[in-house]
Amino acid sequence: MAKKKASAVPAVQDWPGGLVTQVAGFRTATMHCGIKSKPGNPDLALLVCDQAAAAAGVFTTNLVHAAPVRVSKAALKAGKGTARAVVINAGNANACTGEQGERDAEAMAALTAKALGCKPAQVLVCSTGIIGHKMPMEKVERGIAELSSRIKQKGEQGDFARAIMTTDIVPKTAAATVEIDGVKVHVAGACKGSGMIAPRMATMLGFVVTDADIAPKALQAAMSDVADETFNCVTVDGDTSTNDTLLCMASGRAGNKALKTAKGPEYEGFRAALYAVCDSLAKQIAADGEGAQHTITLYVGGAKNDATAKTIARAIAESPLVKTAIAGCDPNWGRIMAAAGRSGGAFDPETSSLTVQGIELFRGGTPTKFDAAQVSEALKNREVGIVLMVGDGPGRAKFYTCDLTHGYIEINADYHT
Amino acid sequence: MAKKKASAVPAVQDWPGGLVTQVAGFRTATMHCGIKSKPGNPDLALLVCDQAAAAAGVFTTNLVHAAPVRVSKAALKAGKGTARAVVINAGNANACTGEQGERDAEAMAALTAKALGCKPAQVLVCSTGIIGHKMPMEKVERGIAELSSRIKQKGEQGDFARAIMTTDIVPKTAAATVEIDGVKVHVAGACKGSGMIAPRMATMLGFVVTDADIAPKALQAAMSDVADETFNCVTVDGDTSTNDTLLCMASGRAGNKALKTAKGPEYEGFRAALYAVCDSLAKQIAADGEGAQHTITLYVGGAKNDATAKTIARAIAESPLVKTAIAGCDPNWGRIMAAAGRSGGAFDPETSSLTVQGIELFRGGTPTKFDAAQVSEALKNREVGIVLMVGDGPGRAKFYTCDLTHGYIEINADYHT
Numbered sequence: 101m102a103k104k105k106a107s108a109v110p111a112v113q114d115w116p117g118g119l120v121t122q123v124a125g126f127r128t129a130t131m132h133c134g135i136k137s138k139p140g141n142p143d144l145a146l147l148v149c150d151q152a153a154a155a156a157g158v159f160t161t162n163l164v165h166a167a168p169v170r171v172s173k174a175a176l177k178a179g180k181g182t183a184r185a186v187v188i189n190a191g192n193a194n195a196c197t198g199e200q201g202e203r204d205a206e207a208m209a210a211l212t213a214k215a216l217g218c219k220p221a222q223v224l225v226c227s228t229g230i231i232g233h234k235m236p237m238e239k240v241e242r243g244i245a246e247l248s249s250r251i252k253q254k255g256e257q258g259d260f261a262r263a264i265m266t267t268d269i270v271p272k273t274a275a276a277t278v279e280i281d282g283v284k285v286h287v288a289g290a291c292k293g294s295g296m297i298a299p300r301m302a303t304m305l306g307f308v309v310t311d312a313d314i315a316p317k318a319l320q321a322a323m324s325d326v327a328d329e330t331f332n333c334v335t336v337d338g339d340t341s342t343n344d345t346l347l348c349m350a351s352g353r354a355g356n357k358a359l360k361t362a363k364g365p366e367y368e369g370f371r372a373a374l375y376a377v378c379d380s381l382a383k384q385i386a387a388d389g390e391g392a393q394h395t396i397t398l399y400v401g402g403a404k405n406d407a408t409a410k411t412i413a414r415a416i417a418e419s420p421l422v423k424t425a426i427a428g429c430d431p432n433w434g435r436i437m438a439a440a441g442r443s444g445g446a447f448d449p450e451t452s453s454l455t456v457q458g459i460e461l462f463r464g465g466t467p468t469k470f471d472a473a474q475v476s477e478a479l480k481n482r483e484v485g486i487v488l489m490v491g492d493g494p495g496r497a498k499f500y501t502c503d504l505t506h507g508y509i510e511i512n513a514d515y516h517t
Numbered sequence: 518m519a520k521k522k523a524s525a526v527p528a529v530q531d532w533p534g535g536l537v538t539q540v541a542g543f544r545t546a547t548m549h550c551g552i553k554s555k556p557g558n559p560d561l562a563l564l565v566c567d568q569a570a571a572a573a574g575v576f577t578t579n580l581v582h583a584a585p586v587r588v589s590k591a592a593l594k595a596g597k598g599t600a601r602a603v604v605i606n607a608g609n610a611n612a613c614t615g616e617q618g619e620r621d622a623e624a625m626a627a628l629t630a631k632a633l634g635c636k637p638a639q640v641l642v643c644s645t646g647i648i649g650h651k652m653p654m655e656k657v658e659r660g661i662a663e664l665s666s667r668i669k670q671k672g673e674q675g676d677f678a679r680a681i682m683t684t685d686i687v688p689k690t691a692a693a694t695v696e697i698d699g700v701k702v703h704v705a706g707a708c709k710g711s712g713m714i715a716p717r718m719a720t721m722l723g724f725v726v727t728d729a730d731i732a733p734k735a736l737q738a739a740m741s742d743v744a745d746e747t748f749n750c751v752t753v754d755g756d757t758s759t760n761d762t763l764l765c766m767a768s769g770r771a772g773n774k775a776l777k778t779a780k781g782p783e784y785e786g787f788r789a790a791l792y793a794v795c796d797s798l799a800k801q802i803a804a805d806g807e808g809a810q811h812t813i814t815l816y817v818g819g820a821k822n823d824a825t826a827k828t829i830a831r832a833i834a835e836s837p838l839v840k841t842a843i844a845g846c847d848p849n850w851g852r853i854m855a856a857a858g859r860s861g862g863a864f865d866p867e868t869s870s871l872t873v874q875g876i877e878l879f880r881g882g883t884p885t886k887f888d889a890a891q892v893s894e895a896l897k898n899r900e901v902g903i904v905l906m907v908g909d910g911p912g913r914a915k916f917y918t919c920d921l922t923h924g925y926i927e928i929n930a931d932y933h934t
Contacts, residue, residue, distance in 0.1 A: 464615075
């Protein structure tokens with residue numbers, strides 16, 4: 101968080117219902133081109149900026165990364181942080197597909213570029229779905245042609261957030277506004293979850309657009325910084341995907357005085373709006389985690405530093421025993437302390453305290469006297485808050501996760517290749 | 518593994534049905550003293566050596582460790598690597614119980630020592646069960662008195678492996694023999710699983726006894742070394758317990774020429790017998806993992822070094838997506854490669870190959886053509902073998918785990934505090 105005077109940083113406003121397509125300069129189109137087997141299920145989307153936009157990306161750290169990740173990284177580099185469009189498909193991850201997969205991802209960029217009249221390096225590519233299957237390129241090629249033509253002729257919008265879903269149950273969108281130099285700047289985003297979620301650099305797929313006028317380097321700084329505090333603090337199952345990609349494009353249409361560097365109150369204001377959008381999207385991913393019946397917000401405070409707090413929080417958020425206890429509305433706090441203890445983050449149980457749903461369960465090495473039935477009842481709420489204070493240090497972290505239920509097993513034992 | 522000539526190291530023999538109580542010098546007694554609510558369910562056990570035995574221990578690395586772990590560590594130090602007895606209870610972990618817990622664990626050692634006529638520092642203490650509950654010391658005190666008297670009067674044996682179970686379905690024992698200097702040396706052990714299993718130093722509770730004549734330092738070296746390749750390569754749910762303890766006691770009754778140091782073919786022969794016993798116990802833990810329907814043996818080879826192979830293997834073995842795929846008999850190999858890729862262990866997917874149930878699914882960055890129905894059918898076998906070769910390096914690791922099923926959720930969402 102910024103250490104500036106509060107008055108110097110512009111205040112961020114909620115923008116209820118704000119959509120990617122309501123940000124000046126951006127248009128989308130979506131369709132079912134046939135990658136997913138169920139007819140009517142959208143599986144292809146285009147996100148296009150009317151002119152070259154400043155662009156920033158954060159990508160998976162998985163060594164096994166998908167072809168579109170490599171193609172998008174290369175494009176951002178070649179385009180010097182600018183881009184015109186993103187082409188996205190669901191239903192096929194184009195990962196572990198060898199040289200053919202590489203050629204297919206490059207072809208998706210080239211086909212989109214040709215249809216829009218720009219260079220292939222101005223087009224980013226994202227894929228999500230099953231690993232190890234060849235892309236059905238004939239269907240994709242027809243789809244890209246149709247979506248490009250729809251956008252050019254009718255400026256079609258489509259339900260972008262729904263077109264990028266895989267096992268997600270609900271589409272995920274968030275939006276915020278901030279006033280910079282007396283000009284209203286808009287930030288809106290959409291993303292998908294909901295399994296293989298433990299981003300170490302970005303979530304599965306996330307897209308944020310803004311009409312801010314901002315230099316590519318400043319945009320990349322804001323994006324990397326915010327991703328670390330939001331998407332990198334979500335886990336559904338501890339499995340970091342091969343395709344994680346978070347992209348941000350800025351059209352510059354708001355007309356603010358250009359943000360040229362990653363400092364100053366105006367930059368901090370923009371960063372805060374970006375944070376509000378990404379934080380909301382991150383929490384929505386946890387809430388729609390595969391099989392989730394509880395959304396868990398976990399705060400760890402009082403640690404030596406933020407990194408230690410995050411290490412402890414991640415271990416608790418990934419613990420199957422903690423997640424099944426919450427599924428069963430069971431105040432089994434011993435599992436939370438055991439997960440913290442094995443995390444690798446240094447702390448002293450004797451100076452720790454643990455609160456679940458606002459009720460203290462443990463302090464200073466021993467259990468607090470509490471009414472287990474009361475805590476169980478409180479855990480029937482879908483929203484669960486856990487606060488673990490491990491000392492009086494300055495380090496803190498917030499993590500979003502969900503419980504582990506029969507639904508997760510059903511989805512993942514039956515999702516056949 | 519030893520780099521000696523094979524002929525120099527004595528051959529280890531299976532000892533089918535061999536029990537802790539059949540090793541010269543050791544006796545056990547077990548009972549239901551009332552810690553567990555269900556009558557007849559054994560919950561207290563004594564393991565006693567007729568004289569002071571060489572003793573070695575490996576303990577949990579969890580920062581939140583239970584009172585009996587601290588007491589046993591201190592006793593091993595004070596006793597200079599010798600011990601007379603171990604008192605073990607199931608149903609209560611005596612963890613997160615503050616100073617009272619510490620006093621209770623010390624009292625368990627003192628009561629046992631008094632009854633057996635030795636010093637408290639000659640008695641080790643192990644507890645397993647729920648975290649954060651006060652020990653019912655009146656019941657424990659009566660129980661220790663009764664068990665000590667039974668051992669002294671009748672040399673009673675009891676079903677030791679069953680008395681240490683919690684959610685385990687089957688008791689776990691293993692035994693082996695090896696000839697040292699023309700003398701037959703026996704090694705036998707018992708352990709418990711079956712949730713909160715991801716030992717980083719030892720398993721939940723494991724006990725191995727031998728009649729070998731071996732110096733405490735050599736015994737500790739063998740135990741630490743073997744634990745690292747066996748119990749430390751098992752995971753059920755990635756949750757390292759607060760109570761993990763592996764103890765080994767040597768009575769010296771075999772009459773072999775004493776093993777004074779951790780080298781030479783005789784020591785290697787003893788170490789091999791210890792390895793055989795611990796490896797079998799480790800695999801039994803995975804097989805009886807909470808809700809397990811498949812036992813998975815995972816080999817990772819060709820890595821830069823053993824540590825890298827182990828890092829990759831652990832990530833695959835802990836992946837909920839891999840474990841649910843196996844539960845569903847689904848050859849979803851992309852999840853295995855994705856878990857390997859996020860593990861943090863360095864390798865090149867382009868030089869990797871993956872085999873499941875003997876069928877190659879992936880090689881050199883692209884899927885092999887395989888018959889998915891045939892692999893699915895092969896995965897109906899309870900025993901699953903996965904081999905991932907990541908290059909041509911010398912590093913290798915073996916890991917045992919189980920699948921993730923509805924049974925795990927049932928056990929852990931309903932196991933109320």
